[in-house]
Each structure stands twice: as structure tokens, then as C-alpha cells.
Amino acid sequence: MRVALQVTCLNDALFPDTGKAVVTLLRRLGVEVEFPEGQTCCGQPMVNTGYLDEAVPAVRSFVDAFESYDAVVTPSGSCAGSARHQQRIVAKRAGDTRLQERVASLEPRVFELSEFLVDVLGVTDVGASFPHTVTYHPTCHSLRALGVGDRPRRLLEAVHGLTLVDLPGADQCCGFGGTFAVKNADTSIAMGSDKVRHVRETGAEVLVAGDNSCLMHLSGLLTRQRAGVRTMHLAEVLAMT
Amino acid sequence: MTATFVGMPAFPEAARTALADTQLRHNLAHATTTIRDKRARVVAEVADWEDLRVAGAAIKDATLADLEHHLVQLEAAITAAGGTVHWARDAAEANRIVADIAKAHDADEVVKVKSMVTQEIGLNEALAAEGIAAWETDLAELIVQLGDDLPSHILVPAIHRNRAEIRQIFREHMAAAGRPAPDDLTDDPAELAGAARLHLREKFLRAKVAVSGANFAVAETGTLVVVESEGNGRMCLTLPEVLVSVVGIEKVLPTWQDLDVFLRLLPRSSTGERMNPYTSMWTGVTPGDGPQEIHVVLLDNGRTNALADEVGRQALRCIRCSACLNVCPVYERVGGHAYGSVYPGPIGAILNPLLHGVGSDPQTDSLPYASSLCGACFEVCPVRIDIPEVLVDLRAQVVDAHRGDRRPKAESLAMKATGAAFGSARRLALGEKVAGLAGRMLNRESRPPGGSAWTGARDLPVPARESFRSWWKRTQR
Incomplete structure (x- = not known):
């Protein structure tokens, strides 16, 4: 193949x-x-x-x-x-x-x-190790346009040492939305602020998602707030050994 | 209602104002969360929900594909049952017809069943201009009307108000419209409803003419259907001598069997109830029972424009349940007023441009962009309107309408340049090298001029020093 x-x-x-x-x-x-x-x-x-x-x-x-x-x-x-x-x-x-x-x-x-x-490939345990507390944001297009369902969560749950904590309001949009983020910046920021508040509520060290576009928006908010939470793409967590 | 949406600013500006209203944010978050959780619970009880959605969409599509036939059948059935059918091309024609009927009965007031279409055409304002008072009798519409306010939700038009605000409105404004609110009124919901009941009952018993919309119109028998929760609508539909119903032409259903599907889809989608509390159905005139003069105004007002739109015509399936509003993350934060129309939220963002056309009014043109395209609306829509698909198509229509503009927008130039760069990996690699150089001079907290839309509240992503493609070339080839 x-x-x-x-x-x-x-x-x-x-x-x-x-x-x-x-x-x-x-x-x-x-x-x-x-x-x-x-x-x-x-x-x-x-x-x-x-x-x-x-x-x-x-x-x-x-x-x-x-x-x-x-x-x-x-x-x-x-x-x-x-x-x-x-x-x-x-x-x-x-x-x-x-x-x-x-x-x-x-x-x-x-x-x-x-x-x-x-x-x-038919795998959920990819042999990764990541001993950190993580929360996962399912991005809208993976959730609704593709229907990836719980695949990312299953992959994360199989990572050695990783503690996955639930994100409240997980399935709600983070507010990025491509050019929406600048055309409707105020609304985008309001949506992102609520998402970031939920992320901080979880106490997770790392926010993981499958789209760096959404994470770019959320990490921009998190670092501006000196929130002490970092963002990582799902691939980067799964690549860790 | 004396307020109108005319002259609203484009969505981003209107949203900015709304977002600053902390009470509104709180009221909306509470209300939308409650109603969407309730909807999710009752929808989950129905094993064949997805089949019902498919059926709902298919019935509407088939009916819309042969709309003329069904409308003519509806007209014939209503006429045979003793009703009078009027055809209205636009808002002005419909308003004229309703005003003339009221005047023919020397009425200086009408009572109204909650209806979206009469708000769409600005009926209350048109009647007021003819010296006819139109009284809203739905509790939430009453709150909006007394407060000289605008509706902000299709189903719960006063969703932006909390009960403390409602008490204030009743105390300050009820007296001028009829029976005053009691002096010792508190913000207890039962007391508020009691005050409204006494106030409205006088109007129901006095009015000679009632005005309604219709949720559905069954062509085979000429039956109109109104679905409501309070019973105030039924008061209007049964007590006055004359009943005028303004009905959008997309409301027609061929048969009662079709209606069955929608009476199952609608309550769970809108109020989160298993069954609708007050479902009123009437077929023409029944001698000695209810209104003895029945009028039906069949309204186009842009619907045939929408029908001509290959992608957008699915919006005419809409049964005004407002499930899309309740799940919309944009609506939840900005509320309904920011959309500048009686149709707010995701459905408003497509319906208004489809009814009015794009390219001439900046407010209308801003609506297709009032979405992050998250898709939550499509997921809950009981008639499977793919709102994100229509939004993207309408965005293309907005862009196309401005392609001939003498001064192209900066955005259009940027999109042309980006589009061209994406035509060739070599050109893109060059652009990335330039960006990478810039990246070395920036850090996350840099605030470049013109970047304020992003950097107002967010740090910047900094271009990588080495792009992925350069890394691949350097190390993997």
C-alpha cells in the first residue's frame, strides 16, 4: 500500500x-x-x-x-x-x-x-508513552463532517501513562472557523474564551486536538492568559515514546 | 411591536454590541443550554428519529418540486370549505389584504396568534399605519411588544429577557395597552403568567378579528394547522368572528399522512416536548362554531427566489422549530438581534439572503459569514437542511456578486494571490521561505499593525523557521 x-x-x-x-x-x-x-x-x-x-x-x-x-x-x-x-x-x-x-x-x-x-491499520495502541494529564477537544469537522467518533479518544486512552480527563462542553465549537476568526473576531474570541475556561476547569496540563487550526486559536488565547496549559496535536502525543 | 429591524448594522458590528451585554450573555447561555439538553433527551427516546428526519426532508422536497399543483389544490379545498383564498406576491400586498379585511369589519384592533410570517412582513406596523392595533397574545411576544423590543428567537422571542426584566416590563407598560399589572407583582413565573392571562383575556373576548400564521396547510382537505404551547393561540382561532391567516407558500403539505411526520418531528425539536400541547386545525368555516369568516393569504415574498436556488432551496423545508438556534455556538453568544431579522440564528443566516437576494445590502451579505461552519445546526435539523453547505454556497454568491466591483476588497486580492500560490508547490515554498524569515523576527506576542482582529485577545502563531517541506527535502530525500 x-x-x-x-x-x-x-x-x-x-x-x-x-x-x-x-x-x-x-x-x-x-x-x-x-x-x-x-x-x-x-x-x-x-x-x-x-x-x-x-x-x-x-x-x-x-x-x-x-x-x-x-x-x-x-x-x-x-x-x-x-x-x-x-x-x-x-x-x-x-x-x-x-x-x-x-x-x-x-x-x-x-x-x-x-x-x-x-x-x-486496525490499531488503537500505537506504542506511545506520555505521562501527563490531557484533555481532548473534538474539532467540529472531525466530529461532524467526518464522523470520527471516539477514535481519537480510544487512541489517547491507550497511550501509556496518559490520564485523559473529560472536557465540559467538548462538542461545542472553539470559535476558530477559518476566516470567521478574523471576520467575526469578537464572536470568535467569545467562543474561544468559553472553550478555554472549560479547558482550565479540567486541570489538564495539555489540550489535545486533531486540528492545529483550532489549536492555533486556542493556544493564542491560553498563552495570552498565561494559563499554564499547552496545546499539542494528537499526532505529536501519539509519536511520543 | 413598534420596533423594526430596518437599518441594522452588519453582523460583526451588531455582534460586538451584543457580546458586551453581560446580562444577555448570561440569559442566553442559560436558556439555550436548558432547551438543547431537553431536546437531546427526548430525541434520544425515538428509535427511528433518523428515518423521520429523512422522511420529513423527502416530503418537503417532493412537495416543493411540484408546489404549484399543491397550492392550487389547497386553494380549491379551502374555497370548497367556505374560506376565501388571497394570493400575495410580497409583504405590501399581504399587509394590504389583511388591513382591508379588518376595515371591512370596522375593526380598530386585531388579536394575533404567534406567527413568524406576520413579523416577516411587518404586519403590525402596517396595520398601525391604518389605525388598527395588533395585539400579540403569545406570552413571549407580549413581553416583546410591551417592551417595545424586537424578538430574538423564533420559538421563544423573549429569550434574551430574564424574569426580573419581564416583571419590570409588565409593571411599566401593561397599563398603556389594557389591563394593568397588579401592584404587588413579583418575578414568580406563575404570577407573571397570571398577570398576562388577565391582561390578554380582555382582548380575546373583545376582538372581532384574529390574525394567525400556520405551521402547516394540508392541501387534500384545505386544513390549516397551528401548533402552540399556551392555548392563547386557540383563543384567537376560536373566539373572534373573522380569522385571517397569512401562510407562506412553502407551508403546504399534500396529505394528512405527511402531516403526521411533522407533528412528530416538530415538538421534540422545538420545545423538547414529546407531544405538542395545543394543536389547532380548521378547515374553512364550520357553521355555528368558531369564526364564520375565514381568509387565507398565500404569501410568496421571496420564496420563489429561494426555490430557484439549486443549493439554497432546501431552506424552504424549514418548519421553524429553532433547534438550530439552540445548538448554535454563535447564536448562544450574540443572541438573535445581531442577525437583524425576525429569522435569526443559522436558519436566518441562510433564509434572509435567500429571500432577499445577495449583493445589494451589506447587512444581508454579512449573514452567510456569521458562522464558524461547525455543523451543529445540520446535526439537529429535523428536516436535514445542510445549513453549512448553503452558507458556503451563499458566501460564493456574495463574492461573485462583487467580482465586478471597481475597487476590489483587500480580501479579494489576498484570496487571488493565495489561490495562485496554491497552484504550484514551488511558488508556495518560496512564500514559506519569506514567512520563515519574518518568523525569525517575530514572537508569539508580537502585535503587527493590521493584525488586531487576531491579536486583540490572542497571541500570534509564528511561522516555523523551517517549513515541513524544507525539512523533508533536507533530511528525507
């Missing part, structure tokens, strides 16, 4: 450690993951802001980079959701039937990290 890492544009530029963690983790599990260097972005930043025409180059580059692989793994529920549900809208709008077919063929081969681990 040829497996490609879709690192995501955000992780590529801002959170490369998450990409490295996926490589470490998958190699440990015996998967020789490749990084197709033609990859750029799934197109979601443009699509969710209403710029569908502007998303066409990203969707083309996505399909070009990944269509030859058996599986595409991404450490982002949001980008996986975009690839599985939004790229077809962009392709349809572009009026390019060939692109539509290529997108449709690729869709079922795109997996969010926890889906790939649990469903494709």
Missing part, C-alpha cells in the same frame, strides 16, 4: 513538528509514508470564504499530488473534510468533468489520522 502524507498548508508553514510526528508514528507502525512534494493546500481557505474560482488551482494540485496513492493521511479533520466534501463543489463549478471524476475517485482514499490508524 502506497501511503501519502498530506501535511496541510498550515502545518507545513506553522507547525512542521506535527508533520514530523506523523512520519515518526507511521514509520513506527511499519508504514513507509511518502511526502508528494507537489502538494500545496486542499482549497478550504478559499472555499469557506466564498472564493470558489480561486480554489481551483489548489484542488488541481491536490489531485495531481495524491491521486496515484492508495491512501492519503492528513493530520487534520478539517482538511480531510474539505477533500471529501468540498473539492467536488469546486470541480463542478470549474465545469471540468475530468477533474470532477478525479476528485470523486480520490475522495474515499483520504483519511484523517485517527481514521487511518483505527480503520485502515
Whole structure:
């Protein structure tokens, strides 16, 4: 099985450690993951802001980079959701039937990290060790666009030494929402402040999620508040030994 | 109600004002949490809930696909049962019809059943301009009307008020509208309801004309259906001599069998009740029983525009349950007024642009962006309206409507540049190198000019010194 890492544009530029963690983790599990260097972005930043025409180059580059692989793994529920549900809208709008077919063929081969681990590799204990108290925020797109369910929690529960504490109001949005975070900054911050209050209530040392976009927003709030809670991507916790 | 939503600021500004109101934040958080927990409990009791949702969506879609046929059948059935059907293209036509009926009976007042559609068309204001007082009789609508306020929720329009505020409104404003509140009124809910009951009862017994909307209209028999919790609606529907119902054309259902599905979906989704307390159904005129003159105003007011929208037409399935409001994290924080419409929350963010069209009014154009696209609304919608999908489509319509603008927005230039960069990994790598250099000069607490929307309350993410792709090239190739 040829497996490609879709690192995501955000992780590529801002959170490369998450990409490295996926490589470490998958190699440990015996998967020789490749990084197709033609990859750029799934197109979601443009699509969710209403710029569908502007998303066409990203969707083309996505399909070009990944269509030859058996599986595409991404450490982002949001980008996986975009690839599985939004790229077809962009392709349809572009009026390019060939692109539509290529997108449709690729869709079922795109997996969010926890889906790939649990469903494709069939593992929940990935051999990680992380002796810390952790709380987990299920990001909206992994929860609702993909339906990852309790896969991330099962993976975390199997980590040696890790104590997982429940996050009150876990399934409510953190308020990031892409360009929503700046277009409606006040509302975004109000939502994030409530989420951060719940995180602090848990007493956890580390807030874990499967999307660095949401964590970027939440860690921005946490560090500004000198909250003493750090954020980590799920992949980084699972890569720890 | 004398207040109107006309001239509201765009959503971000209206939200900023609302977010600063700490009492509002507290009232909303309490109310939405209570009602959404209640909904979740009773929905979980129904084993075939997902099948019901699918059925609800399918019935609405099939009906909307052949709307003309069902409406003509409805008209014929109502007429055969002794009612009169009027067709109204827009708000002005509908208001004119209602005012003329009231005037024909020399009425200087009407009592109203809680209805969204009459608020949509601004009926109360239009009647007031003709010297006709329209009295809201739903408890929450009464609170809103007496307080010269605006509704902020579809089902519980005074959700932004707590009982202490309601006591104050009753004490200050009830006397001017009829029977005053008792002097020793406290904020005990039973006492507040008692004061409203006495105040309203005088109006029910006096009024000659009642105005309602309808939750459903059954085409096969010409039956209108109103679903309510208080019984005040039934007072209006049974006591006056004349009943005028304004009904959006999307409310039609072909058969009673179809109605069954919605009477199961609606109460659990809206109030979190297993069964609706007062379900009133009437078919034309019944001699010697109830209103002896029945009018039905079938209203378009933008609905055929929405129907023409391939993605957006699913919004016409809406049965106004407001489950989407109660689960919406944006609504929970800003409340209904920020949406600038009688239809707030996620459904309002799609329905208003669909009814009015985008591209001409900045307030309407701001609504599709009033969402983080978290998807909680779609999850609870009893008729499976994929609100996030429609929001994204409407955002594209807003952007497209402004593509020809002489001065493109900074955002549009940025999106073009970003879109182009994402067309090629080489161009993207170059951009990342530049960002990485900038990253060396910044730290998390840097506050670059123009970054205030992000940095007002959040530290900045700093670009990595080495991108993932550079690391891969350097170490893995």
C-alpha cells in the first residue's frame, strides 16, 4: 500500500513538528509514508470564504499530488473534510468533468489520522508513552463532517501513562472557523474564551486536538492568559515514546 | 411591536454590541443550554428519529418540486370549505389584504396568534399605519411588544429577557395597552403568567378579528394547522368572528399522512416536548362554531427566489422549530438581534439572503459569514437542511456578486494571490521561505499593525523557521 502524507498548508508553514510526528508514528507502525512534494493546500481557505474560482488551482494540485496513492493521511479533520466534501463543489463549478471524476475517485482514499490508524491499520495502541494529564477537544469537522467518533479518544486512552480527563462542553465549537476568526473576531474570541475556561476547569496540563487550526486559536488565547496549559496535536502525543 | 429591524448594522458590528451585554450573555447561555439538553433527551427516546428526519426532508422536497399543483389544490379545498383564498406576491400586498379585511369589519384592533410570517412582513406596523392595533397574545411576544423590543428567537422571542426584566416590563407598560399589572407583582413565573392571562383575556373576548400564521396547510382537505404551547393561540382561532391567516407558500403539505411526520418531528425539536400541547386545525368555516369568516393569504415574498436556488432551496423545508438556534455556538453568544431579522440564528443566516437576494445590502451579505461552519445546526435539523453547505454556497454568491466591483476588497486580492500560490508547490515554498524569515523576527506576542482582529485577545502563531517541506527535502530525500 502506497501511503501519502498530506501535511496541510498550515502545518507545513506553522507547525512542521506535527508533520514530523506523523512520519515518526507511521514509520513506527511499519508504514513507509511518502511526502508528494507537489502538494500545496486542499482549497478550504478559499472555499469557506466564498472564493470558489480561486480554489481551483489548489484542488488541481491536490489531485495531481495524491491521486496515484492508495491512501492519503492528513493530520487534520478539517482538511480531510474539505477533500471529501468540498473539492467536488469546486470541480463542478470549474465545469471540468475530468477533474470532477478525479476528485470523486480520490475522495474515499483520504483519511484523517485517527481514521487511518483505527480503520485502515486496525490499531488503537500505537506504542506511545506520555505521562501527563490531557484533555481532548473534538474539532467540529472531525466530529461532524467526518464522523470520527471516539477514535481519537480510544487512541489517547491507550497511550501509556496518559490520564485523559473529560472536557465540559467538548462538542461545542472553539470559535476558530477559518476566516470567521478574523471576520467575526469578537464572536470568535467569545467562543474561544468559553472553550478555554472549560479547558482550565479540567486541570489538564495539555489540550489535545486533531486540528492545529483550532489549536492555533486556542493556544493564542491560553498563552495570552498565561494559563499554564499547552496545546499539542494528537499526532505529536501519539509519536511520543 | 413598534420596533423594526430596518437599518441594522452588519453582523460583526451588531455582534460586538451584543457580546458586551453581560446580562444577555448570561440569559442566553442559560436558556439555550436548558432547551438543547431537553431536546437531546427526548430525541434520544425515538428509535427511528433518523428515518423521520429523512422522511420529513423527502416530503418537503417532493412537495416543493411540484408546489404549484399543491397550492392550487389547497386553494380549491379551502374555497370548497367556505374560506376565501388571497394570493400575495410580497409583504405590501399581504399587509394590504389583511388591513382591508379588518376595515371591512370596522375593526380598530386585531388579536394575533404567534406567527413568524406576520413579523416577516411587518404586519403590525402596517396595520398601525391604518389605525388598527395588533395585539400579540403569545406570552413571549407580549413581553416583546410591551417592551417595545424586537424578538430574538423564533420559538421563544423573549429569550434574551430574564424574569426580573419581564416583571419590570409588565409593571411599566401593561397599563398603556389594557389591563394593568397588579401592584404587588413579583418575578414568580406563575404570577407573571397570571398577570398576562388577565391582561390578554380582555382582548380575546373583545376582538372581532384574529390574525394567525400556520405551521402547516394540508392541501387534500384545505386544513390549516397551528401548533402552540399556551392555548392563547386557540383563543384567537376560536373566539373572534373573522380569522385571517397569512401562510407562506412553502407551508403546504399534500396529505394528512405527511402531516403526521411533522407533528412528530416538530415538538421534540422545538420545545423538547414529546407531544405538542395545543394543536389547532380548521378547515374553512364550520357553521355555528368558531369564526364564520375565514381568509387565507398565500404569501410568496421571496420564496420563489429561494426555490430557484439549486443549493439554497432546501431552506424552504424549514418548519421553524429553532433547534438550530439552540445548538448554535454563535447564536448562544450574540443572541438573535445581531442577525437583524425576525429569522435569526443559522436558519436566518441562510433564509434572509435567500429571500432577499445577495449583493445589494451589506447587512444581508454579512449573514452567510456569521458562522464558524461547525455543523451543529445540520446535526439537529429535523428536516436535514445542510445549513453549512448553503452558507458556503451563499458566501460564493456574495463574492461573485462583487467580482465586478471597481475597487476590489483587500480580501479579494489576498484570496487571488493565495489561490495562485496554491497552484504550484514551488511558488508556495518560496512564500514559506519569506514567512520563515519574518518568523525569525517575530514572537508569539508580537502585535503587527493590521493584525488586531487576531491579536486583540490572542497571541500570534509564528511561522516555523523551517517549513515541513524544507525539512523533508533536507533530511528525507
